[in-house]
Amino acid sequence: MIARAVVRQLIESNLRRALERAEFALHYQPKLDLDSGTITGVEALLRWDHPEWGLVAPERVIHIAEECGLVVPLGRWVLREACAQAVRWRDSGVAPVSIAVNVSAMEFRNRDFFDHALAIFEATGADPACLQLELTESVLMRDVAASACLLAKSKAMGVEIAVDDFGTGYSSLSYLNKFPIDVLKIDQSFVRAIDGNASSNGAIVSAVIGMGRSLRQRVIAEGIENAAQLDFLKLHGCGEGQGYFFSRPIDAARMGTMLLARA
Ligand code: G
Ligand code: MN
Numbered sequence: 001m002i003a004r005a006v007v008r009q010l011i012e013s014n015l016r017r018a019l020e021r022a023e024f025a026l027h028y029q030p031k032l033d034l035d036s037g038t039i040t041g042v043e044a045l046l047r048w049d050h051p052e053w054g055l056v057a058p059e060r061v062i063h064i065a066e067e068c069g070l071v072v073p074l075g076r077w078v079l080r081e082a083c084a085q086a087v088r089w090r091d092s093g094v095a096p097v098s099i100a101v102n103v104s105a106m107e108f109r110n111r112d113f114f115d116h117a118l119a120i121f122e123a124t125g126a127d128p129a130c131l132q133l134e135l136t137e138s139v140l141m142r143d144v145a146a147s148a149c150l151l152a153k154s155k156a157m158g159v160e161i162a163v164d165d166f167g168t169g170y171s172s173l174s175y176l177n178k179f180p181i182d183v184l185k186i187d188q189s190f191v192r193a194i195d196g197n198a199s200s201n202g203a204i205v206s207a208v209i210g211m212g213r214s215l216r217q218r219v220i221a222e223g224i225e226n227a228a229q230l231d232f233l234k235l236h237g238c239g240e241g242q243g244y245f246f247s248r249p250i251d252a253a254r255m256g257t258m259l260l261a262r263a
Contacts, residue, residue, distance in 0.1 A: 012068040014050065015061075019073060024048050026081050027249035030258065031100075031220055031242045034234050039262050041098030041132065043242065044082045045249045046074075066106050075107035076116055083126035085252055094259045100132040100162060105139045109146075114153055121157075129158035132183065137169030140179060148178060155180045162220070167204060176215055184212045188223025191243070195228040206236040213237065 018024055028042040048056040065071040082099045089097065107113060121128050133154060140147045140163070151161055162183035167190055186208050194202040205221065212219035221233050224243030233241055250258070 008068065011064050012070070014053075015065060015068065015070050015074075018048060018050070019070070019077060023050060024074075024077060024081075025251065026078065026085065027251055028085075028099075028255040029242055029249040030247050030255070031240050032246050034230065034238055034241050039097070039259065040240050041100060042255060042259075043100040043134070043249075044078065044085075044102075046078060046102075047249075062104050066104065071104055071106045072110050075104060076120070078102075079117060080120045080124065083120050083124040083131070086126045086130050087124055088252075089256055089259060092256060092260075094256060095262070096127070096130055097259055098130055098132050098160065100134050102134045102164065103139070105136075105142065108135060108139050108150070109142065114150060117154070117159075118157070127158070129160075132160040132162050134162045134164040134185065136164050137166065137175075141169070141172065141175060144175065144178065151179050151181075165222075167208060173211075176211075176217075181215075181217055183218045183220055184208060185220045185222050186238075188243075191221050191223045191229055191233075192225070194232045195226065202232055202236075205233065205238070209233075209236050209238050212239075 025047045026044045027047050028044055030039045031041045031043065032038065033040050046058045046061060048058075048061050050056055061074075062071065065074045079101055082101050086097070086099055103113075120126075121131075135147075140151075154161065160182040161180060162185055163181055164185050165187040166184045168187045186205055190204045190208070194205060209219050211217075218239050220240040220242060221229075221238050222242050224230055224233070224241045224245045226245055229243075230241065230245060247258070
């Protein structure tokens with residue numbers, strides 16, 4: 001117990017220091033319109049480059065931050081940085097681009113989430129319409145009434161709502177009508193299954209695409225890694241995609257260059 005407490009303390013103090021010393025960075029991965037190949041937006045992904053430990057996986061960072069109660073300041077840093085980047089890109093001549101930010105459970109449940117987001121938009125001068133919040137099903141379903149209220153307020157401001165890792169969380173579909181959802185992001189695991197060899201592979205992907213169409217929600221396939229997956233997705237009418245096949249997450253400067261080059 002003592003050893004664990006010491007490790008935790010060590011990680012916690014390192015996280016605090018990282019927030020102060022700007023060891024975090026956001027990298028960006030483009031999302032593409034599968035028909036035209038143009039960039040429809042980017043997803044901001046957290047990177048922690050620790051001076052001694054090297055790159056720490058984002059899932060670990062979030063996990064540790066949740067354990068030591070730092071997830072709220074960390075999430076706030078991510079949102080602020082994404083908004084500041086939107087403004088920097090705008091000022092350097094990049095046409096308005098949607099930036100998606102992942103919101104973790106504890107962050108979303110924090111009472112002040114909305115007010116802080118509002119304050120960040122005001123402080124940075126970013127247009128809320130350029131921001132998309134990615135929430136997982138389990139986060140949305142934990143407190144349906146509270147989620148509905150928060151989503152309505154965010155939507156009213158112009159922020160878009162995406163369901164991340166769709167299909168892996170809560171299996172109730174009734175919420176799809178209750179919440180003002182703009183985008184369904186098909187989880188990578190389903191995309192990976194497309195070019196496997198079971199006859200049912202790809203079935204979930206095509207079902208989600210059909211569902212999104214009926215519900216008038218945009219569908220984005222995550223984790224596209226090869227041409228076979230892309231062909232299948234296009235054939236089944238998937239609107240947008242994201243994955244290593246197009247680009248890995250890249251730093252803001254490289255992303256900016258890519259965005260400037262877009263038609
Ligand atoms: O939970 P979420 O969907 O936000 O996770 C995104 C994660 O998936 C990021 O860590 C990102 O680097 C990773 N990722 C993005 N594209 C691909 C891909 O094509 N293949 C794999 N294996 N991972 C990807
Ligand atoms: Mn995501």
